[in-house]
Amino acid sequence: MISVKRIKGGTDNCYIVAEGNKAILIDTASKRNLDKVISECDKxxxxxxxxxxxxxxxxxNAAELSRKYNIPVAINKLDEELFESFNKQPLKSYGLVGWGVLGMSLKVLKNTKVERPEKLIYLSDGDDLSSYGINAKIIELPGHTRGSIGVDVEGKHLFVGDELDNWIRPGVGHLYNNLDAIRKSAEKLRKLGGRTVYYGHGKPTPNREY
Ligand SMILES: [Zn+2]
Structure with a gap:
């Protein structure tokens, strides 16, 4: 029986998806939330x-958690360049919410460098995570970044990163690297049908509400 734990730190979400005692962590939140994430992962x-x-x-927190638990960090290869600099994939925004979020984010994005984990592995469309104990499939969702991916767990729980967000209400991600691509990815998610959607920002909702 799959369980999902939302770890909320400020405006960031990350999630522990567990089957019995075995678990994966989807996203890691920002540094100020590291202790909170560790105390949940330790269980x-x-x-x-x-x-x-x-x-x-x-x-x-990916590199640090990877060392601590001696586990790999999985990304889509197209996002690897973001360990060098966020400027490799500039962001734009739409709407008032997007304008506000982009304003908040840009300064931090420019001044923050994410440590590249040593144990890096790559995931692409259709890869499944059953060898890690979780019945889940990867969905490529370009648009917010080029290498954005979602995780579809048992056809029930859908983790979408920032491809969709729920800052105020659920919608297509307000920040994008490629508007056409993020809209297509949102459509791809909508077509998956009945699932609970878990956002990088905001509370989970049923699918199709955007
Ligand atoms: Zn993002």
Missing amino acids: FEMKLIVLTHVHFDHAE
């Missing part, structure tokens, strides 16, 4: 860290 036998994309508020 499980951690098998893998999946990053929906390589922005600091999702990826900043």
